[in-house]
Amino acid sequence: MESDTQEYEDIQANLQKQWNSKSIPCPSLTLVLAVVNPREDTNFTEYKNMYSIKDKNISSFFLGTDIGCDLYYNHIPCKNASNFSNCRMCHLTSHGLGKLIYHDNPSFSLQKNLVDAHLKVKPDSEMHIYSLLLCDVACGNAKKVRTNNEERPEGADVVVVQQTEEVKVFNADLACIRYILFYIV
Numbered sequence: 001m002e003s004d005t006q007e008y009e010d011i012q013a014n015l016q017k018q019w020n021s022k023s024i025p026c027p028s029l030t031l032v033l034a035v036v037n038p039r040e041d042t043n044f045t046e047y048k049n050m051y052s053i054k055d056k057n058i059s060s061f062f063l064g065t066d067i068g069c070d071l072y073y074n075h076i077p078c079k080n081a082s083n084f085s086n087c088r089m090c091h092l093t094s095h096g097l098g099k100l101i102y103h104d105n106p107s108f109s110l111q112k113n114l115v116d117a118h119l120k121v122k123p124d125s126e127m128h129i130y131s132l133l134l135c136d137v138a139c140g141n142a143k144k145v146r147t148n149n150e151e152r153p154e155g156a157d158v159v160v161v162q163q164t165e166e167v168k169v170f171n172a173d174l175a176c177i178r179y180i181l182f183y184i185v
């Protein structure tokens with residue numbers, strides 16, 4: 001995505017708004033890649049319709065993951081996308097977040113708090129560039145728990161952990177990866 005577009009400026013403005021750390025400088029975007037995954041998008045739309053969720057009730061969440069290729073430089077998902085162990089980033093953007101849910105159990109949580117999400121990612125060793133996935137989440141059948149250690153309430157397909165402001169996603173259809181954000185701090 002070109003840096004002079006409204007969409008790019010909106011994302012940067014949102015990062016600044018959400019950045020609530022005084023000790024770490026606010027991230028500055030260096031590149032935004034839009035993620036297009038028609039199958040994930042269709043599933044997400046069907047999920048929203050099923051629960052009559054309006055667009056204004058869609059929330060943004062962040063997820064950090066490892067990159068094992070030159071995506072930052074050539075903007076093309078790598079050929080290793082079919083294999084999780086080589087490049088998790090391209091694997092997830094190509095196949096969706098469902099790849100992180102095993103036997104009904106998510107091996108990840110999405111962060112609402114940008115600073116918390118940032119603190120979980122490591123920068124690229126050469127350029128010191130960080131990356132995060134920005135995901136849309138529709139909380140349909142959501143249940144709240146206070147802490148991370150609590151069990152999944154029965155029937156919930158998304159669990160909101162109040163203490164840490166993160167969500168555990170048990171049904172991949174309710175989340176959709178929208179952008180890969182590359183940034184420096």
Ligand SMILES: [Zn+2]
Nearest residue numbers: 069078087090
């Ligand atoms: Zn890759």
